[in-house]
Amino acid sequence: MSQNEEPETTAAGADPRTGHVPDFSGDVAEMAPHYYGGQAVIEGVMMRGADRWAVAVRRPDGDVWLECHHTSPAPSRRPWLKWPMIRGCYALVDSLSIGMKALGISAPQSVPEDEEEEELSGAAMGASMAFAALLFIGIFIFLPSTATKGIDALIGNVMGDGGWFHLVESFIRIVIFLAYLWSISLISDIRRVFQYHGAEHKTIAAWEHGEVLEPANVDRYSTLHVRCGTNFLILVMLLAVVIYTAGGLLVPPPEGIAWWGAVLYHVVLRIVLLPVVAGAAYEGLRLGAAKGDNLLVRAIMKPGLWLQLITTKQPDADQIEVAIRSFEAVVPADSRAGRVPTTLDSPVILAHDSLPVTLESADLRVADADGQVAPREAGGDTAVGSAEPEPARPEDA
Helix, strand or coil: CCCCCCCCCCCCCCCCCCCCCCCCCCCHHHHCCCCCEEEEECCEEEEECCCEEEEEEECCCCCEEEEEEECCCHHHHCHHHHCCCHHHHHHHHHHHHHHHHHHHHHHHHCCCHHHCCCCCCHHHHHHHHHHHHHHHHHHHHHHHHHHHHHHHHHCCCCCCCCHHHHHHHHHHHHHHHHHHHHHHCCCHHHHHHHHHHHHHHHHHHHHHCCCCCCHHHHCCCCCCCCCCHHHHHHHHHHHHHHHHHHHHHHCCCCCCCCHHHHHHHHHHHHHHHHHHHHHHHHHHHHHHHHCCCCHHHHHHHHHHHHHHHHHCCCCCHHHHHHHHHHHHCCCCHHHCCCCCCCCCCCCEEECCCCCCEECCCCCEEECCCCCCCCCCCCCCCCEECCCCCCCCCHHHC
């Protein structure tokens, strides 16, 4: 059933807010030659195309701030980065890097001028990523291992370091993960980010199903999408059960080691195996996108779709417009004909250091090097430069 059709019944995996069921009845790769992706940021959306990424942010005055930059050419220069499993690890690191840059752009653009924030420097972004990595290890690796050892001590050390230890630890990790997502979804600012997440999904789904990217067309689609990063995270959690259990049983901690030593051993082993988990989860995500008509694949992807009921919310028309603008900036020129919007109203401000973009309908101005924008003039150009890919710059290598 197409996402444009009303469902006959309420099926498992349907979005209860719209009633639509994500359509996996075909190979998405055949409908769209490139797997477009994205990320919600503060009051905006980052979209990623084949050779460029863009971020669009709704400013407090109603304008849309737009930036477009090259993606790294590393995979084309180093073919081994495209190998199965390795490509998943590379994609994760690259996506985190771009995501942090997009967040650094969105934060200062989303606040009023009298509360203006500085963009994050490269060192600050690096420190933020390092802190986030330590927080992830502490909450999702160290805490479950410690809690499991504590439970084992209370029940007489019957689990030891065998299979039950790994299964209980995995269960605690998943509970912590679900509790974390549910708790942050109650925060109003995070809820708005989740609305932009829904707008991102709707826009990509509309494009993959041949729609013209007008807000009314985009809004008909579900906020759930099979390639969502939420699906990736839940796949990581589920595959970790198998991979960490197998690794722990094949390489157990030394006999006679103290409980705290066993905890540290398990933490180190899980960090070492994390690239394996991430690589396997990425391959599973690609399988879900390419083989969505397979019943087993559908079943594997269901938990991620259910979890998106927390991490995506129904966006409003203004949020959908922002997502469309970001997506429009990464679409190649030969794919644009008849597919990009012509009725969007919000003025667009293009960053001074952005790649050139073409917008079919926009009151568009270019910011100077200090981020200042000249007063709006009637009858200005609606396009700047070309949507054709430009050669990668040396600093992008």
